Amino acid sequence: MLAISRMKAFISSAPHVSKTTPFALLSLASSSKSFSFSPPTLFQKPNLLLPKPNIFLPKRSIFSPQNVRCLQMEAESHQRSGEIHVIVGPMFAGKTTTLLRKVQSERGDGSDISDGHRVFDTSQNRNAITWTALISGYGQNGRVVEIAREYFSSVTRDYGIQPRAQHYAALVDVLGSAGRLEEAYEFVSNSPYKEHSVIWGAFLWACRIHGDRDLLKLAAKKYFKLEPENAGKYVVLSNAYATFGLWDNVAKIRDMMKESGLVKEPAYSKIEVQKEVHFFLKADTYHKQSEEIYEMVKLVDFSLKDSACAPRNVAIIKSIKDTRYGLDSIVTHDGVKLPCWPLKDLSSFKQKFTPEAYDKLDVIGIDEAQFFEDLYDFCSEAADHDGKKVIVAGLDGDYLRRSFGSVLDIIPLADSVTKLTARCELCGKRAFFTLRKTEELQTELIGGADVYMPVCRQHYVGGQVAVEAARVVLESQVQCAS
Numbered sequence: 001m002l003a004i005s006r007m008k009a010f011i012s013s014a015p016h017v018s019k020t021t022p023f024a025l026l027s028l029a030s031s032s033k034s035f036s037f038s039p040p041t042l043f044q045k046p047n048l049l050l051p052k053p054n055i056f057l058p059k060r061s062i063f064s065p066q067n068v069r070c071l072q073m074e075a076e077s078h079q080r081s082g083e084i085h086v087i088v089g090p091m092f093a094g095k096t097t098t099l100l101r102k103v104q105s106e107r108g109d110g111s112d113i114s115d116g117h118r119v120f121d122t123s124q125n126r127n128a129i130t131w132t133a134l135i136s137g138y139g140q141n142g143r144v145v146e147i148a149r150e151y152f153s154s155v156t157r158d159y160g161i162q163p164r165a166q167h168y169a170a171l172v173d174v175l176g177s178a179g180r181l182e183e184a185y186e187f188v189s190n191s192p193y194k195e196h197s198v199i200w201g202a203f204l205w206a207c208r209i210h211g212d213r214d215l216l217k218l219a220a221k222k223y224f225k226l227e228p229e230n231a232g233k234y235v236v237l238s239n240a241y242a243t244f245g246l247w248d249n250v251a252k253i254r255d256m257m258k259e260s261g262l263v264k265e266p267a268y269s270k271i272e273v274q275k276e277v278h279f280f281l282k283a284d285t286y287h288k289q290s291e292e293i294y295e296m297v298k299l300v301d302f303s304l305k306d307s308a309c310a311p312r313n314v315a316i317i318k319s320i321k322d323t324r325y326g327l328d329s330i331v332t333h334d335g336v337k338l339p340c341w342p343l344k345d346l347s348s349f350k351q352k353f354t355p356e357a358y359d360k361l362d363v364i365g366i367d368e369a370q371f372f373e374d375l376y377d378f379c380s381e382a383a384d385h386d387g388k389k390v391i392v393a394g395l396d397g398d399y400l401r402r403s404f405g406s407v408l409d410i411i412p413l414a415d416s417v418t419k420l421t422a423r424c425e426l427c428g429k430r431a432f433f434t435l436r437k438t439e440e441l442q443t444e445l446i447g448g449a450d451v452y453m454p455v456c457r458q459h460y461v462g463g464q465v466a467v468e469a470a471r472v473v474l475e476s477q478v479q480c481a482s
């Protein structure tokens, strides 16, 4: 204590005080609890003539207990808490599809995967069946691949359950739903059940949903080879081919089925209760307790509907610049029509609604977000102030891999960021970049596969060189001609 008061006296009287002097005092102070010379006073004291410090000392937190209570009350006064989720990637990576799926799942199903999680954790009978249901739930939820992966590894580690083919298939479902087909393919190929049809069936489904024709063909071949005598597989396969309009393949499958004399068995469910297996066909009444069973199903159905959250109101905004698709609505792959607002800028969105109608809106999807200059302000107001869930999809980079519009500016505002990949048009590897095939130089050039292609790193670099060379040749030809 004596040393500190001497030091204070020394600083006050010293004609020359170096930058480090107060810090020496501070470090001494930190070792003494009774030191009362607070850092701000030290620097504010005019007669100390201290040089302005070039580092910042931590200030006292503004959150006193009273302030924290005010903050809590303020937060409680908002009924909804906003969220921002960003989906980026090159062209043809399925950003719009992912956006629509997320918006659609918000619209139709307000349930939260954490509910499933709670049920699993508190369940008395945690087993392979409840676990598969949980993992599949994550799959339909689509945005929590990492959690599902963690659960997959924890199943053996923490619950002592050995994963079987259907559990591997459940995780393939999760990866597939999230559009991570490449990862799903690797997972299938490295799984101990890679010779099991159920896992390839799940992968085939994912390829069909996400429109990957090459992977679908590959999966179809494998799937078929594993159990050719199962008639149901012919139907699954021919439907998968039909999704892509591969009508020759569809016809071939139907012919093969006819020739082999296979007839598809009707689908059924089975359940084992006290070592007795019960089979159920659609609408059958063969079971001796069928009356009671239907009564119970009705009851369960009723309580599920009763407890389901009200459907959420959604709106999708897209740029008026992109007129490649219809303007006032977007139709999803499964034929659901979602309302869509083609806008020049986002600030005009709110004006399209009455205050009551805007208030009822829960989810706002923004497609082709790179075209909106006021993205940052719009997102922060919608999520922070208006409590909306905002889902943003757009290109992170342009054809020269420079940041495109303000998509990257909103990352600091976001709850989550997903970078999707496409498949390289030249080698089939994962594609992170968009290569422009033509020699136009403006950043915004709207076009499809005629102008752009998704490429891997190697082919991006090679492609840039080729495009540049072609441009030079073209320019020299123009000069020669003139």
Ligand SMILES: [Zn+2]
Residues within 6 Å of the ligand: 424, 425, 426, 427, 428, 429, 455, 456, 457, 458, 459
């Ligand atoms: Zn490539």
